[in-house]
Amino acid sequence: xxxxxxTRILAAAGPVFAEKGFQAATVREICQAADVNVASINYYFxxxxxxxxxxxxxAHQLQHQQVAAPDWPEGTPPETKLRDFVExxxxxxxxxxxxxxxxxxxxxxxxxPTNACRELVQENxxxxxxxxxxxxxxxxxxxVPRFKRHQIALSIVGQCLHYHVGRAVIPLLVNxxxxxxxxxxxxxxxxxxxxxxxxxxxxxxxxxxxxxxAAPIAAENxx
Numbered sequence: 001x002x003x004x005x006x007t008r009i010l011a012a013a014g015p016v017f018a019e020k021g022f023q024a025a026t027v028r029e030i031c032q033a034a035d036v037n038v039a040s041i042n043y044y045f046x047x048x049x050x051x052x053x054x055x056x057x058x059a060h061q062l063q064h065q066q067v068a069a070p071d072w073p074e075g076t077p078p079e080t081k082l083r084d085f086v087e088x089x090x091x092x093x094x095x096x097x098x099x100x101x102x103x104x105x106x107x108x109x110x111x112x113p114t115n116a117c118r119e120l121v122q123e124n125x126x127x128x129x130x131x132x133x134x135x136x137x138x139x140x141x142x143x144v145p146r147f148k149r150h151q152i153a154l155s156i157v158g159q160c161l162h163y164h165v166g167r168a169v170i171p172l173l174v175n176x177x178x179x180x181x182x183x184x185x186x187x188x189x190x191x192x193x194x195x196x197x198x199x200x201x202x203x204x205x206x207x208x209x210x211x212x213x214a215a216p217i218a219a220e221n222x223x
């Protein structure tokens with residue numbers, strides 16, 4: 001029964017915190033929504049801040065548990081790992097169905113970070129960031145300094161975040177057919193990986209890659 005009560009409190013807290021933020025949300029309205037006694041917050045979480053932190057972490061977990069992490073056999077090329085990593089990130093961001101409050105709460109935390117952001121990064125985000133850095137270590141020359149490796153990794157993550165943050169605007173900029181066929185997590189992952197590898201000089205230039213992709217299409221359209 002105790003686990004059920006804790007679950008109900010978390011479920012009720014998510015939408016309230018997403019709408020009002022940590023400061024404006026009240027323990028009383030969360031408890032009313034969960035149909036529990038006000039003292040339940042202290043009993044199960046200690047205080048309002050810990051409830052907020054656990055709610056943010058749960059929102060993140062609910063998104064990521066829907067997507068399996070890549071499992072690479074020994075000898076997998078780093079270019080393949082990069083594409084898989086990006087596709088996993090994009091699938092989590094734009095390819096799974098989530099409750100509206102989850103996205104709103106996580107976006108609020110990114111814009112106005114609290115202690116929840118610090119815990120979330122240390123426990124969940126940093127391990128994935130370290131995985132990306134490990135992939136880049138396989139393709140970058142050893143003399144590339146640490147700060148530059150971090151900047152490269154953050155540039156790749158930033159491209160993924162663009163499609164997450166801008167997903168309401170992108171459909172207004174591209175036609176429906178392209179949106180349906182070329183803006184899937186898999187296609188976007190290929191583009192981001194190709195773009196990033198080309199920028200690093202590790203694959204042919206992006207213009208050459210685009211020309212190769214366009215050739216079969218042009219051949220199909222030739223009478």
